[in-house]
């Protein structure tokens with residue numbers, strides 16, 4: 001199965017940015033510009049409080065919503081947390097294991113694994129972020145780190161839930177730095193992820209799974225990543241706050257998938 005048969009996903013992670021007015025305006029612009037793009041799935045992950053107004057604004061647009069995080073707990077006395085079941089009415093996706101959560105909020109692999117289960121059990125798809133730090137890449141430990149993160153995050157995932165998983169390869173040193181990985185390095189990791197999941201779970205399901213690249217993706221460089229055979233879209237931070245840039249990335253995914261379909 002190639003990019004031609006996997007529908008690419010371009011997801012925008014707005015992080016802790018946007019006022020309500022900015023969020024509504026950005027979502028409306030993206031929805032307007034992506035109106036005719038059926039070949040690519042587009043998702044927006046705004047801050048929690050904007051999920052409900054954005055769900056209303058985007059109704060019928062085909063644009064999916066994602067949450068940037070959720071609690072590892074099912075429900076209860078967890079002040080300030082948002083449970084997965086509370087997101088189900090609004091979200092198709094939940095990002096888990098983002099490097100900012102791991103580095104700034106102390107989320108370890110066990111917490112990421114628990115969040116992953118909450119997300120899929122509540123009917124959503126988890127966008128699981130994995131990625132090495134610069135010193136790990138320089139020490140030649142990239143694939144070892146990716147394997148550890150994958151195996152721990154997926155430790156409790158039943159095989160029949162693999163269809164509710166998207167993996168985003170996000171090298172930590174490439175996030176928000178303007179210094180993306182090379183498409184070849186990103187492809188090497190994406191291929192490793194697909195093979196690893198195929199062995200651990202099921203080859204057919206792993207071939208159908210979407211693997212995204214994230215880390216300083218722009219409209220200018222997105223096409224070089226989407227030309228790689230195991231990269232099925234992007235998780236976009238900074239550039240997702242700029243409609244022109246974000247829609248340019250969506251367009252690059254559309255061009256890539258159209259080309260693959262013709263070649264297939």
Ligand code: PEP
Nearest residue numbers: 175176214215216237238
């Ligand atoms: C991210 O935070 O997931 C990300 C990829 O950020 P950026 O696109 O800004 O590098």
